[in-house]
Amino acid sequence: MAKDVICGMYVDESKAKFKAEQDGIKYHFCSSNCLDAFLKPEKEKRNLKYLTFFSLGLGILTAVFEYIYRISWFGVPNYIWLFILATPVQFIGGWRFYKGAVDAIKAKQANMDSLIAIGTTAAWIYSTVIAFQGILWPTIFQATGAITEVYFTESGLIIGFIMLGKYLEHLVKGRASQSIRKLIDLQPKLATVIRNKKEMQIPVEQVKVNDIFIVKPGEKIAVDGVVVEGHSSVDQSMITGESIPAGKKIGDEVIGATINKGSLLKVKATKVGEATTLAQIVKMVKEAIASRAPMQRLADAVSSYFVPIVILISVLSFAFWYFIMGLQFPLAMTMLISVLIIACPCALGIATPSAIMIGAGKGAQNGILVKSGEFLERTHKITSIIFDKTGTLTKGEPSVTDIVPIGSTEKNVLELAAIAEKGSEHPLGQAILKKAGEMKIKIAEASSYQTIAGKGIKANYKNKAILAGNRLFMDDSKIQTNQIENQIQKLENEGKTVVITAYDKKIIGLIAIADTLKEFSKDAVAELKQMGKEVWMITGDNERTANAVASQIGIENVMAQVLPQDKAKKVKELQGKRKIVAAVGDGINDAPMLAQADVGIAVGAGTDIAKETGAIVLIKNDLRDVVTAIDLSKKTVSKMKQNLFWAFFYNVALIPVAAGVLYPFGVLLNPIFAAIAMASSSITVVGNAMLLNAYKPRIS
DSSP, rough: OOEEEEOOOOOOOHHHHHHHHTOOOEEEESSOOOHHHHHHHHHHHHHHHHHHHHHHHHHHHHHHIIOOOOOOOGGGGGHHEEEHHHHHHHIIIIIHHHHHHHHHTTTOOOOOOHHHHHHHHHHHHHHHHHHHHHHHHHHHHHHOOOOOOOOHHHHHHHHHHHHOOOHHHHHHHHHHHHHHHHHHHOOOHHHEEEEEEEEEOOOOOOOOTOOOEETTTTTBBEEEEEEEHHHHHEEOHHOOOSOEEEEETTTTTTTTTTTEOOOOOEEEEEEEEGSSSHHHHHHHHHHHHHHOOOOOOHHHHHHHHHHHHHEEEEEEHHHIIIIIIIHHHHHHHHHHHHHHHHHHHHHHHHHHHHHHHHHHHHHTTTEEEEEHHHHHGGGGOOOOEEEIIIIIBBBBEEEEEEEEESSHHOOOHHHHHHHHHTTTOOOOHHHHHHHHHTOOOOOOOSSSSEEEEETTEEEEEEEEEEEEEEEHHHHHHTOOOOGGGHHHHHHHTOOOOEEEETTTTTEEEEEEEOOOOTHHHHHHHHHHHHHTTTTEEEEEEEEEHHHHHHHHHHHEEEEEEEOOGGGGHHHHHTTTTOOOOEESSSSSHHHHHHSSEEEEEEEEEEEOOOOOSSEEESSSOOOOOHHHHHHHHHHHHHHHHHHEEEEEEEHHHHHHHHHHTTTGGGGGOHHHHHHHHHHHHHHHHHHHHHHGOOOOOOOO
């Protein structure tokens, strides 16, 4: 039965519909670029199902005619009928293995397809020679006597069982990728836009940037945008994992596919198509699933040596039993085939990808986006975590708490500081401008502005310089701060950042600004310390302010007065001490630090996922997700290791049995059971990875 599939790879809807119907798959349209994600795997799974039933059906029929009811219809001997039944399985059902083996030879490698192709072909060729010996070589046949042992049933059923294992593996992996499927299914199909002062419903893929669209209560928001009219609460749990609906008012950003739970909203579209948050999340999860983790590369390397060794063992076991021990040829041949089949490392190929797939999917469900399997594997190894202060540990929305005039007035100090900060995007500057607005101070224009990163800002007003910044800035400008040091220290000891304001080379006042801590930041730090992680805070603030904030959160290790361009150097210093470092910042501004870290974590990325430098992007402004990311990495890597164990367990444990070690005790492994055991290892591995679906965040 065909399954519903969302199609959106083609801009032309008719092309998408034709492509879907051509592949025998039901169709409906959306803007998500998901045809590649679903049509090809669905087609592959369908073809695999048909080949599995074809191979197993003929394989079982071959077994019936060989062991239960021997036929000799139309004067054709039984062995010839077995040949007729087994040959299509060998070359139609087994074609994928031949193709894989040839590709491996071209790459000068050996893989699991090599073992299957060699093992089943050896059985088929040997059986074919036996089947036709009495017809094609009667003289030799009469002289040597008939050999009646053939392996048509074994070769056919081996391919059938391996195909069954691969089909079941596809089914299980299909379940494992439900996280992506669910994300894509979130995309609404229609949007109600206002054009020419009229409301009209259009397919969501036709929404353009700057379109105004309406979202009624209970409806999904079509694309990312900004609220231009109305206020409501929006359920963002499907994107961010937040259980409580977020309040939205004019000017607030909303994310496409989230649900309007309150009253009507009018939204201006800012991101459409592949630029939407949902599309970026799907893309990132896909890339993480498709990437190769270091542990997977190690498994691939082991496999490249393992396969040639197995081929050698199979040949040596045959030679030992046939030439040295004088065992009958059919029994020695059985051992050769069994070794090749049981050693096939099919499970090895999916041991780590299956765990990465589910781990990345679970992360996405909790608002944690990991950019590659490498970072998903590396995160649990972190020993030290550096948090940026402003915007990460704190809300990044500081406000003015104190104005201390020195030979001036509060209004004059604030007015001159606001003139210098006019147009500034720095959080401290924004706080000063906000306070000036509250005091209804009219802010004049300066004739020039100059920002000195990490120090302050300089403006020219009425042919005199206004300076607003920290001690370093004053020192560079040859302005002494000794006489006001006690006042500065008092404010800093309260955890406040002090902006020193000077005019015409004289200090006229101090402006103290405080930033509130983010909710749960203290809980997250406490949990990280309990996990044995070393926690640091890095900031451009002076030591007193930095220590005051750090003590509120529970952080003992502080890097203070660090300029933005020097933050990456501080990360490098810790790495030089053989520490595995994670840097946590609020996104683009901390890009150098995040890039330098072993694992960069961008917090509160919201709708700017595509711009982030971090290896891990946390959609929410919740530092507890840092804990979840590390814990999820630990659980995922644990599943990888368990899977690698099970992948090798079947192979290593049963190779000696297949090679005839227990034959003196009457135990000989039939190639059919070898194929069943090998297929079982694949199912065990994927089933074990599926247990990750039950993962719950460590702290919530």
